Amino acid sequence: xxxxxxxxxxxxxxxxxxxxxxxxxxxxxxxxxxxxxxxxxxxxxxxxxxxxxxxxxxxxxxxxxxxxxxxxxxxxxxxxxxxxxxxxxxxxxxxxxxxxxxxxxxxxxxxxxxxxxxxxxxxxxxxxxxxxxxxxxxxxxxxxxxxxxxxxxxxxxxxxxxxxxxxxxxxxxxxxxxxxxxxxxxxxxxxxxxxxxxxxxxxxxxxxxxxxxxxxxxxxxxxxxxxxxxxxxxxxxxxxxxxxxxxxxxxxxxxxxxxx
Numbered sequence: 034x035x036x037x038x039x040x041x042x043x044x045x046x047x048x049x050x051x052x053x054x055x056x057x058x059x060x061x062x063x064x065x066x067x068x069x070x071x072x073x074x075x076x077x078x079x080x081x082x083x084x085x086x087x088x089x090x091x092x093x094x095x096x097x098x099x100x101x102x103x104x105x106x107x108x109x110x111x112x113x114x115x116x117x118x119x120x121x122x123x124x125x126x127x128x129x130x131x132x133x134x135x136x137x138x139x140x141x142x143x144x145x146x147x148x149x150x151x152x153x154x155x156x157x158x159x160x161x162x163x164x165x166x167x168x169x170x171x172x173x174x175x176x177x178x179x180x181x182x183x184x185x186x187x188x189x190x191x192x193x194x195x196x197x198x199x200x201x202x203x204x205x206x207x208x209x210x211x212x213x214x215x216x217x218x219x220x221x222x223x224x225x226x227x228x229x230x231x232x233x234x235x236x237x238x239x240x241x242x243x244x245x246x247x248x249x250x251x252x253x254x255x256x257x258x259x260x261x262x263x264x265x266x267x268x269x270x271x272x273x274x275x276x277x278x279x280x281x282x283x284x285x286x287x288x289x290x291x292x293x
Contacts (some may be wrong), residue, residue: 039114039138047122047146048211049165049178049187050203052082054121054274061283067117069231071111074101081205088206091172098123098214102130107167109136115229117290121137121274123211125233126220132228136161141231141286144242144273146215147250148222157240161186161271167209175206186241187272217249224253230260230293232286236269262289267272 042062044055055071062069076092077084084090106126109116118137120128125145132140165186167176178186179199188196214220231254235247244265253262266273266282273282 039117041112041114041116042067042069043105043109043112043116043118043137044069045118045120045124045127046071046074047120047124049205049207050121051084052077052201053081057279058119058283059276061280062287065287070108072105075104077205081178081201081203082134084205085177086264088177089205091173091175093206094175094208094210094212096208098126098211098217098219101211102127102219106131106134106136108200117141119143119286120145122271125214126215129222129231130220132231133222133226135229137229139232139290140180140228141232141234141289142247142250143234143282144239144269144271145233145247145250146238146242147246148224148253149216149218149220151241151246151249151253153246153249155243156243158243158246161241162171162212165209165212167205167212170209176209176212177206178204185271189240190238190268191219191272191276199272203275207247222253225257227257228259228261230262232262232264232289234263234282234286235263235265236271236273237266237267239269239271239273241271260293264289 046052052073059069115138118128119138121143123146125142128140128142183200233251235244254261
């Protein structure tokens with residue numbers, strides 16, 4: 034049974050990618066009877082190509098985590114029912130932050146950036162994150178991931194043509210500040226606080242958010258009394274939403290939701 038009979042799914046996009054990354058997921062969930070929405074981040078309303086051509090984009094560069102969380106909180110509050118929150122990467126972190134505020138009937142954090150205080154020194158994590166953090170560069174300018182960086186951080190293990198197609202379809206400029214905010218109090222979660230059911234998923238080949246980091250995130254909730262589950266998927270990289278295996282992941286999530 035769907036939790037509290039909720040049928041609205043709010044998809045929350047992560048950093049560096051266009052919100053159209055959810056298009057196939059939306060169609061699939063709607064085919065299962067859900068109502069869906071996947072609003073773009075502020076200042077990211079145009080096409081991926083248009084946004085790339087706008088780089089460096091001062092408006093995108095000014096995006097911060099706390100206002101972005103409030104933006105999605107406002108959308109959730111404006112719906113006729115508490116939505117099911119499904120987010121990827123920073124979107125997964127926002128899912129956790131919104132559940133803290135009682136704004137979701139359930140949450141799914143896909144390859145989530147972890148809340149404040151959870152970190153790893155794994156080389157792939159440090160390598161993938163160094164460029165986006167933009168140390169020693171102006172934060173007034175947006176960060177645009179190069180194709181070389183994209184191949185390592187998002188689409189590692191995929192065929193080169195598929196990597197290129199994904200890059201030109203989805204890659205967009207990002208705020209360096211919002212990436213840095215993920216290690217500040219703007220990303221704080223009280224793991225002992227009761228929350229709606231939460232599923233955290235990870236991928237064994239994700240360079241940007243290693244599975245071990247998602248598992249550490251899950252373990253932080255272990256002492257709480259709320260439903261918190263974890264699933265590691267074999268062979269998923271950070272482009273998990275667009276990999277050939279995405280329907281398997283979506284089916285698992287739908288089955289988890291309908292058991293609540």
